[in-house]
Amino acid sequence: MKDQLSDFIEIINNAKDVINGGWKTEHESVTIGCRPGASSGTDSLELIAAEILSCVKCNLSKTRHHPLPGTGVINPVVMFIGEGPEPDEDKTGESFVGRAGEYLDKWLDAIGLERNKNCFVGNIIKCRPPENRDPHPDEITACQPFLLRQLVLIKPTIIVTLGRFASQVICGSDEGIEKLRRRVHQYEGIPVVPTYHPSSVLRNKELRGAVWSDLKRVKELADEIGRRN
Numbered sequence: 001m002k003d004q005l006s007d008f009i010e011i012i013n014n015a016k017d018v019i020n021g022g023w024k025t026e027h028e029s030v031t032i033g034c035r036p037g038a039s040s041g042t043d044s045l046e047l048i049a050a051e052i053l054s055c056v057k058c059n060l061s062k063t064r065h066h067p068l069p070g071t072g073v074i075n076p077v078v079m080f081i082g083e084g085p086e087p088d089e090d091k092t093g094e095s096f097v098g099r100a101g102e103y104l105d106k107w108l109d110a111i112g113l114e115r116n117k118n119c120f121v122g123n124i125i126k127c128r129p130p131e132n133r134d135p136h137p138d139e140i141t142a143c144q145p146f147l148l149r150q151l152v153l154i155k156p157t158i159i160v161t162l163g164r165f166a167s168q169v170i171c172g173s174d175e176g177i178e179k180l181r182r183r184v185h186q187y188e189g190i191p192v193v194p195t196y197h198p199s200s201v202l203r204n205k206e207l208r209g210a211v212w213s214d215l216k217r218v219k220e221l222a223d224e225i226g227r228r229n
Protein backbone atom coordinates (compact mmCIF):
# COMPACT_ATOMS: atom_id res chain seq x y z
CA MET A 1 0.00 0.00 0.00
CA LYS A 2 2.91 2.34 0.74
CA ASP A 3 4.16 1.98 -2.87
CA GLN A 4 0.66 2.67 -4.20
CA LEU A 5 0.44 5.76 -2.05
CA SER A 6 3.87 6.97 -3.16
CA ASP A 7 2.81 6.55 -6.78
CA PHE A 8 -0.29 8.60 -6.23
CA ILE A 9 1.51 11.32 -4.28
CA GLU A 10 3.99 11.64 -7.14
CA ILE A 11 1.15 11.86 -9.65
CA ILE A 12 -0.58 14.55 -7.57
CA ASN A 13 2.66 16.54 -7.27
CA ASN A 14 3.31 16.29 -11.01
CA ALA A 15 -0.22 17.40 -11.70
CA LYS A 16 0.18 20.42 -9.43
CA ASP A 17 3.09 21.51 -11.63
CA VAL A 18 0.93 21.14 -14.70
CA ILE A 19 -1.89 23.18 -13.17
CA ASN A 20 0.45 25.90 -11.94
CA GLY A 21 3.06 26.13 -14.61
CA GLY A 22 1.85 24.48 -17.76
CA TRP A 23 2.80 21.19 -19.33
CA LYS A 24 6.41 20.39 -18.44
CA THR A 25 8.58 18.12 -20.54
CA GLU A 26 9.61 15.96 -17.60
CA HIS A 27 5.96 15.24 -16.88
CA GLU A 28 4.85 14.36 -20.37
CA SER A 29 4.47 10.70 -19.47
CA VAL A 30 1.86 11.52 -16.80
CA THR A 31 -1.73 11.19 -17.96
CA ILE A 32 -3.48 14.34 -16.77
CA GLY A 33 -7.03 15.25 -17.70
CA CYS A 34 -6.66 18.81 -16.50
CA ARG A 35 -4.68 21.32 -18.51
CA PRO A 36 -4.41 24.98 -17.45
CA GLY A 37 -7.09 26.02 -19.94
CA ALA A 38 -9.59 23.63 -18.36
CA SER A 39 -10.45 26.16 -15.66
CA SER A 40 -11.09 29.00 -18.08
CA GLY A 41 -14.34 27.94 -19.61
CA THR A 42 -13.72 24.63 -21.36
CA ASP A 43 -14.29 22.48 -18.27
CA SER A 44 -17.17 22.30 -15.81
CA LEU A 45 -18.29 20.23 -12.85
CA GLU A 46 -21.21 19.00 -14.93
CA LEU A 47 -18.88 17.79 -17.67
CA ILE A 48 -16.64 16.04 -15.14
CA ALA A 49 -19.67 14.41 -13.47
CA ALA A 50 -20.97 13.17 -16.82
CA GLU A 51 -17.57 11.67 -17.63
CA ILE A 52 -17.42 9.96 -14.23
CA LEU A 53 -20.93 8.54 -14.55
CA SER A 54 -20.02 6.81 -17.83
CA CYS A 55 -16.37 6.09 -17.00
CA VAL A 56 -14.89 2.67 -17.76
CA LYS A 57 -11.24 3.69 -17.51
CA CYS A 58 -10.40 1.10 -14.86
CA ASN A 59 -11.61 -2.27 -13.60
CA LEU A 60 -13.65 -0.72 -10.78
CA SER A 61 -16.24 0.07 -13.45
CA LYS A 62 -16.98 -3.68 -13.60
CA THR A 63 -17.84 -4.06 -9.92
CA ARG A 64 -19.30 -0.69 -8.88
CA HIS A 65 -23.02 -0.06 -8.76
CA HIS A 66 -22.82 3.73 -9.00
CA PRO A 67 -19.86 6.06 -9.56
CA LEU A 68 -19.84 9.07 -7.20
CA PRO A 69 -18.76 12.42 -8.72
CA GLY A 70 -19.39 14.25 -5.43
CA THR A 71 -21.81 17.02 -4.63
CA GLY A 72 -21.91 20.57 -3.34
CA VAL A 73 -21.22 24.15 -4.33
CA ILE A 74 -18.38 25.93 -6.12
CA ASN A 75 -16.06 28.00 -3.89
CA PRO A 76 -17.30 26.32 -0.71
CA VAL A 77 -16.07 27.19 2.76
CA VAL A 78 -15.00 23.54 3.09
CA MET A 79 -14.43 20.71 0.61
CA PHE A 80 -14.53 17.33 2.37
CA ILE A 81 -12.54 14.60 0.61
CA GLY A 82 -12.85 10.93 1.56
CA GLU A 83 -11.16 7.86 0.09
CA GLY A 84 -13.92 6.27 -1.99
CA PRO A 85 -17.64 5.51 -1.93
CA GLU A 86 -19.05 3.76 1.14
CA PRO A 87 -21.49 0.83 0.58
CA ASP A 88 -24.58 3.06 0.88
CA GLU A 89 -23.13 5.54 -1.60
CA ASP A 90 -22.27 2.79 -4.08
CA LYS A 91 -25.77 1.41 -3.69
CA THR A 92 -27.68 4.68 -4.08
CA GLY A 93 -25.36 6.86 -6.15
CA GLU A 94 -25.64 9.62 -3.53
CA SER A 95 -22.67 11.10 -1.68
CA PHE A 96 -22.33 10.53 2.06
CA VAL A 97 -25.69 8.93 2.71
CA GLY A 98 -26.46 6.33 5.38
CA ARG A 99 -25.06 6.47 8.91
CA ALA A 100 -21.72 8.00 7.89
CA GLY A 101 -23.49 10.71 5.88
CA GLU A 102 -25.88 11.53 8.70
CA TYR A 103 -22.95 11.73 11.07
CA LEU A 104 -21.05 14.04 8.71
CA ASP A 105 -24.09 16.33 8.62
CA LYS A 106 -23.94 16.54 12.42
CA TRP A 107 -20.31 17.58 12.18
CA LEU A 108 -21.22 20.31 9.69
CA ASP A 109 -24.08 21.53 11.84
CA ALA A 110 -21.78 21.73 14.85
CA ILE A 111 -19.62 24.33 13.10
CA GLY A 112 -22.40 26.17 11.28
CA LEU A 113 -21.98 24.62 7.82
CA GLU A 114 -24.54 23.07 5.46
CA ARG A 115 -23.75 20.47 2.84
CA ASN A 116 -25.38 22.09 -0.19
CA LYS A 117 -25.00 25.69 0.93
CA ASN A 118 -21.31 26.14 1.66
CA CYS A 119 -19.64 22.71 1.30
CA PHE A 120 -18.58 20.17 -1.31
CA VAL A 121 -18.22 16.48 -0.44
CA GLY A 122 -16.35 14.05 -2.65
CA ASN A 123 -13.82 11.26 -2.80
CA ILE A 124 -10.36 10.54 -4.18
CA ILE A 125 -11.60 7.42 -6.03
CA LYS A 126 -15.01 7.71 -7.66
CA CYS A 127 -16.01 4.00 -7.69
CA ARG A 128 -16.06 1.66 -4.69
CA PRO A 129 -13.36 -1.05 -4.73
CA PRO A 130 -14.87 -4.51 -4.13
CA GLU A 131 -14.85 -5.72 -0.51
CA ASN A 132 -13.48 -2.34 0.53
CA ARG A 133 -9.94 -3.18 -0.61
CA ASP A 134 -7.41 -0.39 -1.22
CA PRO A 135 -7.46 0.99 -4.77
CA HIS A 136 -4.80 -0.47 -7.09
CA PRO A 137 -2.16 1.87 -8.58
CA ASP A 138 -3.62 1.67 -12.10
CA GLU A 139 -7.07 2.52 -10.71
CA ILE A 140 -5.64 5.50 -8.82
CA THR A 141 -3.80 6.70 -11.91
CA ALA A 142 -6.92 6.36 -14.04
CA CYS A 143 -9.15 8.22 -11.59
CA GLN A 144 -6.97 11.05 -10.26
CA PRO A 145 -7.50 13.49 -13.17
CA PHE A 146 -11.15 13.81 -12.12
CA LEU A 147 -10.29 15.04 -8.63
CA LEU A 148 -7.60 17.40 -9.93
CA ARG A 149 -10.02 18.94 -12.41
CA GLN A 150 -12.63 19.27 -9.66
CA LEU A 151 -10.18 21.02 -7.34
CA VAL A 152 -9.27 23.55 -10.04
CA LEU A 153 -12.95 24.39 -10.54
CA ILE A 154 -14.29 24.10 -7.00
CA LYS A 155 -11.65 26.35 -5.40
CA PRO A 156 -12.45 25.53 -1.76
CA THR A 157 -11.39 27.92 1.00
CA ILE A 158 -10.48 24.98 3.29
CA ILE A 159 -10.02 21.26 2.55
CA VAL A 160 -10.88 18.66 5.19
CA THR A 161 -9.56 15.19 4.39
CA LEU A 162 -11.44 12.26 5.89
CA GLY A 163 -9.34 9.27 6.91
CA ARG A 164 -5.81 8.03 6.36
CA PHE A 165 -5.74 7.49 2.60
CA ALA A 166 -7.31 10.81 1.56
CA SER A 167 -5.18 12.69 4.10
CA GLN A 168 -1.95 11.09 2.92
CA VAL A 169 -2.73 11.78 -0.73
CA ILE A 170 -3.75 15.42 -0.34
CA CYS A 171 -1.02 16.21 2.22
CA GLY A 172 1.60 14.38 0.12
CA SER A 173 2.81 12.40 3.12
CA ASP A 174 2.98 8.78 4.22
CA GLU A 175 2.51 9.69 7.89
CA GLY A 176 -0.41 8.09 9.72
CA ILE A 177 -3.64 10.00 10.30
CA GLU A 178 -2.83 10.35 14.02
CA LYS A 179 0.21 12.49 13.16
CA LEU A 180 -1.22 14.23 10.11
CA ARG A 181 -4.22 15.59 11.99
CA ARG A 182 -2.06 17.38 14.53
CA ARG A 183 -1.28 20.25 12.17
CA VAL A 184 -2.74 22.25 9.29
CA HIS A 185 -1.24 21.33 5.90
CA GLN A 186 -1.35 23.14 2.56
CA TYR A 187 -2.57 22.08 -0.87
CA GLU A 188 -1.77 24.73 -3.46
CA GLY A 189 -2.12 27.46 -0.83
CA ILE A 190 -5.36 26.01 0.52
CA PRO A 191 -5.28 25.01 4.21
CA VAL A 192 -5.88 21.28 4.70
CA VAL A 193 -7.22 19.87 7.97
CA PRO A 194 -6.95 16.06 8.14
CA THR A 195 -9.33 14.21 10.42
CA TYR A 196 -10.85 10.78 10.85
CA HIS A 197 -13.50 9.39 8.50
CA PRO A 198 -17.04 9.48 9.96
CA SER A 199 -17.27 5.69 9.52
CA SER A 200 -14.17 5.20 11.67
CA VAL A 201 -15.60 7.42 14.41
CA LEU A 202 -18.88 5.50 14.34
CA ARG A 203 -16.87 2.32 14.92
CA ASN A 204 -14.62 3.85 17.57
CA LYS A 205 -16.28 6.47 19.75
CA GLU A 206 -12.97 7.30 21.43
CA LEU A 207 -12.08 9.29 18.30
CA ARG A 208 -14.91 11.77 18.86
CA GLY A 209 -12.80 14.14 20.98
CA ALA A 210 -10.11 14.31 18.30
CA VAL A 211 -12.68 15.04 15.59
CA TRP A 212 -14.28 17.79 17.65
CA SER A 213 -10.87 19.37 18.11
CA ASP A 214 -10.30 19.19 14.32
CA LEU A 215 -13.71 20.72 13.62
CA LYS A 216 -12.98 23.58 15.99
CA ARG A 217 -9.74 24.14 14.05
CA VAL A 218 -11.76 24.33 10.81
CA LYS A 219 -14.13 26.88 12.36
CA GLU A 220 -11.23 28.98 13.64
CA LEU A 221 -9.59 28.90 10.21
CA ALA A 222 -12.83 29.93 8.49
CA ASP A 223 -13.23 32.79 10.97
CA GLU A 224 -9.63 33.89 10.41
CA ILE A 225 -10.10 33.85 6.64
CA GLY A 226 -13.47 35.57 7.01
CA ARG A 227 -15.49 32.76 5.35
CA ARG A 228 -18.59 31.72 7.24
CA ASN A 229 -20.96 31.19 4.30
Ligand code: SF4
Pocket residue numbers: 052055056057058059060061067125126127139142143
Ligand atom coordinates in the same frame (compact mmCIF):
# COMPACT_ATOMS: atom_id res chain seq x y z
S1 SF4 B 1 -12.68 4.56 -10.31
FE1 SF4 B 1 -12.46 6.41 -11.55
S2 SF4 B 1 -11.27 5.76 -13.35
FE2 SF4 B 1 -12.11 3.89 -12.42
S3 SF4 B 1 -14.03 3.56 -13.50
FE3 SF4 B 1 -14.51 4.74 -11.65
S4 SF4 B 1 -14.51 6.88 -12.33
FE4 SF4 B 1 -13.44 5.67 -13.91
